[in-house]
Amino acid sequence: MTVEYPPEEFSGTVEPPKGWAAGATAVAVTFQRGVGQMGARRTVSTLRALNQPDGFDCPGCAWPEPGHAHVAEFCENGVKAVAEEATTERVTAAFFAEHSIAELRQRSEHWLGKQGRLTEPMVKRTGATHYVPISWGEAFRLIASELRALPTPDAAAFYTSGRTSNEAAFLYQLLARSFGTNNLPDCSNMCHEASGMALTETIGIGKGSVHITDFVAADLIVVVGQNPGTNHPRMLTTLEEAKRAGATIVAINPLPEAGLLRFKNPQRPGGLFGSGTQLADEHLPIRINGDLAFFKAVNHLLVTAGDTAGDTALDTAFIEQYTSGFEDFADDARSFDWEHFERATGFTREVAERFTEHVRASQRIIVCWAMGLTQHANSVATIREIVNFLLARGNIGRPGAGVCPVRGHSNVQGDRTMGISERPAPAFLDALAAEFGFEPPRASGLDTVDTIGAMRDGGVQVFVGMGGNFASSTPDTAVTHAALERCRLTVQVSTKLNMSHVVTGDQALILPTMGRTERHEAGGVEQVVTVEDSMGVVHASRGTLRKAAPQLLSEVEIVCGLAEALFDDSTRSTVDWGGLARDHAAIRDSISRVVPGFDDFNAKIAEPGGFVLPHGPRDDRTFATPDGRARFTINELSHAATAPGTLLLQTIRSHDQYNTTIYGLDDRYRGVHNGRRVVFVSPDDLEALAIRDGDVVDLRSVDVDGVERVAPRFRVIAYPTPAGSCAAYYPETNVLVPLASTNAAGTPTFKSIPITLTCRAGSGTS
Ligand SMILES: Nc1nc2c(c(=O)[nH]1)N[C@H]1C(S)=C(S)[C@@H](COP(=O)(O)OP(=O)(O)OC[C@H]3O[C@@H](n4cnc5c(=O)[nH]c(N)nc54)[C@H](O)[C@@H]3O)O[C@H]1N2
Ligand SMILES: Nc1nc2c(c(=O)[nH]1)N[C@H]1C(S)=C(S)[C@@H](COP(=O)(O)OP(=O)(O)OC[C@H]3O[C@@H](n4cnc5c(=O)[nH]c(N)nc54)[C@H](O)[C@@H]3O)O[C@H]1N2
Numbered sequence: 165m166t167v168e169y170p171p172e173e174f175s176g177t178v179e180p181p182k183g184w185a186a187g188a189t190a191v192a193v194t195f196q197r198g199v200g201q202m203g204a205r206r207t208v209s210t211l212r213a214l215n216q217p218d219g220f221d222c223p224g225c226a227w228p229e230p231g232h233a234h235v236a237e238f239c240e241n242g243v244k245a246v247a248e249e250a251t252t253e254r255v256t257a258a259f260f261a262e263h264s265i266a267e268l269r270q271r272s273e274h275w276l277g278k279q280g281r282l283t284e285p286m287v288k289r290t291g292a293t294h295y296v297p298i299s300w301g302e303a304f305r306l307i308a309s310e311l312r313a314l315p316t317p318d319a320a321a322f323y324t325s326g327r328t329s330n331e332a333a334f335l336y337q338l339l340a341r342s343f344g345t346n347n348l349p350d351c352s353n354m355c356h357e358a359s360g361m362a363l364t365e366t367i368g369i370g371k372g373s374v375h376i377t378d379f380v381a382a383d384l385i386v387v388v389g390q391n392p393g394t395n396h397p398r399m400l401t402t403l404e405e406a407k408r409a410g411a412t413i414v415a416i417n418p419l420p421e422a423g424l425l426r427f428k429n430p431q432r433p434g435g436l437f438g439s440g441t442q443l444a445d446e447h448l449p450i451r452i453n454g455d456l457a458f459f460k461a462v463n464h465l466l467v468t469a470g471d472t473a474g475d476t477a478l479d480t481a482f483i484e485q486y487t488s489g490f491e492d493f494a495d496d497a498r499s500f501d502w503e504h505f506e507r508a509t510g511f512t513r514e515v516a517e518r519f520t521e522h523v524r525a526s527q528r529i530i531v532c533w534a535m536g537l538t539q540h541a542n543s544v545a546t547i548r549e550i551v552n553f554l555l556a557r558g559n560i561g562r563p564g565a566g567v568c569p570v571r572g573h574s575n576v577q578g579d580r581t582m583g584i585s586e587r588p589a590p591a592f593l594d595a596l597a598a599e600f601g602f603e604p605p606r607a608s609g610l611d612t613v614d615t616i617g618a619m620r621d622g623g624v625q626v627f628v629g630m631g632g633n634f635a636s637s638t639p640d641t642a643v644t645h646a647a648l649e650r651c652r653l654t655v656q657v658s659t660k661l662n663m664s665h666v667v668t669g670d671q672a673l674i675l676p677t678m679g680r681t682e683r684h685e686a687g688g689v690e691q692v693v694t695v696e697d698s699m700g701v702v703h704a705s706r707g708t709l710r711k712a713a714p715q716l717l718s719e720v721e722i723v724c725g726l727a728e729a730l731f732d733d734s735t736r737s738t739v740d741w742g743g744l745a746r747d748h749a750a751i752r753d754s755i756s757r758v759v760p761g762f763d764d765f766n767a768k769i770a771e772p773g774g775f776v777l778p779h780g781p782r783d784d785r786t787f788a789t790p791d792g793r794a795r796f797t798i799n800e801l802s803h804a805a806t807a808p809g810t811l812l813l814q815t816i817r818s819h820d821q822y823n824t825t826i827y828g829l830d831d832r833y834r835g836v837h838n839g840r841r842v843v844f845v846s847p848d849d850l851e852a853l854a855i856r857d858g859d860v861v862d863l864r865s866v867d868v869d870g871v872e873r874v875a876p877r878f879r880v881i882a883y884p885t886p887a888g889s890c891a892a893y894y895p896e897t898n899v900l901v902p903l904a905s906t907n908a909a910g911t912p913t914f915k916s917i918p919i920t921l922t923c924r925a926g927s928g929t930s
């Protein structure tokens with residue numbers, strides 16, 4: 165199996181990991197990156213509008229804005245996200261004339277992204293070696309004719325990444341369904357799908373149940389499988405506030421992530437240079453994928469304690485009034501395999517007992533999690549077990565308590581709310597049918613992994629990507645690349661150049677679009693878009709910058725332009741696409757009639773800070789499950805075991821990337837500078853494998869299907885992580901993830917890939 169990424173060797177430097185996040189270095193890096201890519205004036209004016217009520221929503225993560233925005237309501241990595249989009253560099257037609265597609269394919273994601281903003285539509289025709297310019301009209305007609313030539317609408321797939329605004333997402337799913345398919349795979353399939361699935365099943369809604377204000381009211385905040393210092397840095401401010409209000413914070417993570425340990429808040433006087441606030445009272449260095457065993461152990465301790473008359477371990481009044489399935493759950497929880505627990509977690513029994521003491525001392529508990537829980541084989545079971553844990557003590561629908569799946573992309577949650585899903589709810593389709601007078605397809609569509617399989621097998625022949633970088637963000641890189649190459653047409657609506665533009669179908673289109681930072685006018689008026697954050701708050705976002713190139717269209721205009729070419733007479737679509745393209749308020753009026761919770765949408769977003777979507781469990785302890793109660797579940801104990809000599813690899817983000825967008829080559833908190841081909845391994849494993857820090861190794865997946873998957877030449881770093889667990893960066897390691905290795909939610913097991921390390925001859929620096 166070939167490796168598509170240029171496997172340069174690591175030539176950077178390594179130092180010990182940091183014990184704290186943010187501080188003065190973060191402020192320096194923030195301004196250096198901003199000014200470096202945008203220039204000084206643009207940096208100041210852009211940052212002034214970032215996350216302000218009358219400005220734009222940060223295109224970084226989905227952490228909510230607090231009710232009271234600071235003058236500088238942003239973080240180092242938010243500024244990197246903005247600088248990446250607001251860069252003054254440009255990719256023009258001359259660039260594509262100079263560089264062949266084959267040549268660009270040899271470049272790294274880092275290099276591709278640094279070339280600047282895409283400026284005009286480009287086409288690669290059958291057999292061509294280069295992209296050439298194409299007009300918007302011709303591009304739309306090309307897509308329309310390829311779509312119409314398909315044997316069935318299900319031979320097309322419409323992917324979405326999570327930056328797309330609510331307005332564009334709503335129209336995009338309407339386009340796919342008007343055409344006749346539910347093939348709407350999205351980045352959620354690789355991200356929080358397991359959270360949505362487990363929460364819908366147990367509490368009746370697939371979203372988190374806490375608001376940002378709940379954090380200061382919490383007694384105990386558990387951060388599991390999440391690295392907020394890098395991926396949700398503004399969450400550190402929230403955690404710091406909670407800490408000052410008296411909360412205990414426990415971090416459960418195989419890595420001692422800097423942001424979880426100590427935070428030097430740049431927003432607070434003295435915050436920059438002091439010793440900072442200790443955040444986590446306790447860091448539990450769990451083995452990769454030990455979390456189900458961990459929460460089952462805690463539930464065992466709570467249930468058995470609760471069996472004693474008069475004991476308060478369980479909230480029996482809550483359990484009786486609001487839940488079902490408790491007795492079966494408790495029966496299962498009473499017996500527990502502590503030996504399995506120790507193998508799975510790497511902890512002794514005392515660790516679970518100590519944690520349970522924190523729990524028993526806490527009336528209000530929040531559990532936060534991200535990819536460290538969702539990208540394993542047993543993710544859905546793990547999250548269901550966390551719900552059991554919270555229900556057992558009545559911690560859902562109580563202020564200061566609840567589930568907090570911390571979303572990734574800034575509008576990934578909103579895109580789902582707008583109907584971007586391969587498995588739409590029947591009620592949503594009914595409402596869509598009533599609003600637009602057409603019969604949407606009812607059969608389930610393909611998710612991300614299934615789309616790759618269908619392209620590989622020839623069933624899907626046209627791929628359209630609304631943002632994202634499908635070629636790099638997906639598993640089994642070589643399989644995915646071959647699948648994309650088998651398509652008749654691949655279309656990418658993008659702001660920046662990436663691998664998905666150079667791994668193409670027979671024909672390919674690059675449709676450049678405006679970003680969130682840019683001012684958009686249509687029909688002679690300024691158009692705003694809306695987004696939904698991780699806590700169900702919907703608010704307006706107004707770009708302030710002039711668009712990066714005169715030819716750019718907004719995502720809404722692109723969807724409508726394509727729809728007008730595809731449905732070129734009124735018998736094909738009842739939607740007034742041209743009218744909607746010029747009037748976002750009209751799109752929102754339609755949304756208000758189709759999506760529950762959006763009544764008076766236009767009026768509500770006029771309020772600074774927007775509005776909160778209804779959430780039954782949080783608002784009044786109502787649960788939209790079949791029996792109207794929150795459900796306890798039974799989850800069989802399991803963990804990803806490895807054979808002797810093999811390690812479990814988790815694939816993670818560095819401090820200097822946004823998914824496949826590589827901002828730079830440093831991972832400051834983990835002590836890595838100027839390179840990304842590194843693998844973090846525990847000293848115990850290194851000793852057992854006779855490998856030394858500084859050696860260069862190949863990472864090889866344990867064979868599951870006779871295909872060899874290798875990521876060559878990684879510099880070994882001895883790192884504090886439990887034995888049997890190791891870590892390396894995504895997307896360089898995606899080549900190692902077998903396509904078929906998914907969980908019940910269809911998410912690739914990006915965080916538990918069994919691998920071996922092989923030393924390369926002659927390597928070793930120590
Ligand atoms: N700057 C920046 N911000 C981002 C992103 C970015 O790339 N850059 N990406 C965005 C997106 S789309 C997402 S989904 C989020 C991702 O946010 P995170 O989920 O924080 O991102 P990862 O780097 O995947 O980190 C996973 C964390 O889980 C831990 N972990 C891994 N396996 C296990 C396990 O089995 N058990 C436990 N308890 N912990 C485990 C890892 O050590 C690591 O700390 O961030 C969003 N925000
Ligand atoms: N091994 C491994 N693989 C993973 C993960 C992991 O932890 N490990 N994480 C998974 C997760 S959580 C996610 S969410 C996915 C992410 O997968 P994707 O969302 O597909 O990937 P991104 O890298 O976020 O996409 C970046 C591209 O989006 C485009 N873009 C940026 N802003 C805009 C915009 O406003 N509009 C449009 N149209 N385009 C824009 C730019 O061209 C940029 O190159 O990756 C998944 N893959």
Ligand SMILES: [Mo]
Nearest residue numbers: 355356572573
């Ligand atoms: Mo994500």
